[in-house]
Amino acid sequence: MNSAGGPCPPTIRENSVHLIFGLGPIGGNIGERLAELNRKVFGFDLAQARVHKWAAATNAPASSDLSRVDWSAVDSVIVAVRTADQVSSVFQSLQECCTERPLTVFVVSTLAAEDARKILPSAPESWRVFEAPVSGGPHGARHGTLTTFLSGPAPTDAEERLLADISGRVFRMRNYGDAATVKLLNNTLGTYNLLSTAHMLNLAQQIGVSAKEFLEVIRVSSGQSWMSDNFSEVQYDLLLKDVGLLRGEVGSLPATDLSGDVEQEILQARGLLDSEA
Template sequence: MITVAGCGRMGGPMLAALRVAGFDANGFDVRPVDQAGVTDDLASLYDETEILITVVRDITETDAVLFDDQCFASAPCLKTIIISSTLSPRYVRALRDRVPPHITLIDAPMSGAQIAAQEARLSFMLGGAKADLDAAQPLFDAMGAHFHRMGNFGSGMQAKVLNNLLAASNTAMTRLVLDWADAAGLDERKLLNLIHTSSGQNWFASGFDSIEFARDGLAADNTIGILVKDVQSALDAAPEGADLSLPQMVQTQIGQLTPRK
């Protein structure tokens, strides 16, 4: 049995895609979730889980799923853990020394926002041994459309935090540009259409109408808040001696976003 831990904006659609594809998949979330196959009773999944996909919010929640009393790292049938949350690459690589050696570890963070998860066209950044990734590929095929094998375990997460640093930069600057356009009396839709076909083109601006968090301000439980966390994960994995001023500025800008009408 496959268990998806964390059935929110991303994990919920990922679980649904696995079930549609015919996999024996269930979900766990600490909150009550109104979705087929999802429970808040971890014990009911513990004995039968063979593959665990974690899509929880952060390191604290990942530790809780893996290592708290009767949690999955010691589950009797567990063979594979797939880390799909966006976390510090340093933390992810260190899991190899904390998880029993008979359990395969794959890092598979994803990109595309909720809309891509709902349409099963996520982009996965994969880290792990080739044989392990080959064995798990049918799962990724069910949930995604683009697969980037980046190297050994931990490489997928390193690539993801760098990708998300760019996404955060695009988010911060696009929102600033739209605010300045408002002040200048420019029409938002006309400007976004211009950006889409011009040198300022970026994922956030081009997907502004479909990205669920495009108009959000910062909140602890939303995607803007997650972007702040993701930039911190990138900073945690920065090369020694790197200039952190620009990423830190992006993080500050994201953290100051207010809702856009």
């Protein structure tokens, strides 16, 4: 069993191939970023259209057939699929192709904390598995500015360099499941921001203020947030998936009610921050 402590591994070789497992908006853009930095990459996706589009964009090899991969050259895998079942399937496929072979595996998929604690330690002893959900969307993935929430073993220098190529900021946690919890909390807050922005835009239009013009006001005023800045492009379906995962962990989520004791909520949160100063 691999644990967050993990064995001391061989390093990622300088000219090794980074296998991108999943060429959607996050995985595909991470792969493009690494290709742009002259790292060797190989893209894998079951969707042929994604494979062809990504290969044309990166001028790098890609396939829907894992037998096309030169496994002797692969030291690291970035897993960017959508669900826990898909992560488990990827792990099974990797074990079939890389029996006993050392691998560094970054799982950037967002899992429920329970799933992270169940799936990630099940990897072979020869693997270095990092739980690494990310925030920042396709733009952050393409430009190497993702926020990465990292649980797992202490990274080697080569793993740190790979993280630096795709991340603007890395928040480090020790135990599997911790990164998932932080990511889900963050994305749920983002969903509140997105929904509140939608509420205010709809209200503005109802009372005679152009929603489009009001959004421009929000973006340079006190109502501004990352969600308002990216309102039309946000992948809300993924946010809602993460809200569902967090709700499954904690049972229910806080309700935002401006007719309640708003001041007390704000002062309580400020007190928590002050107590940790």
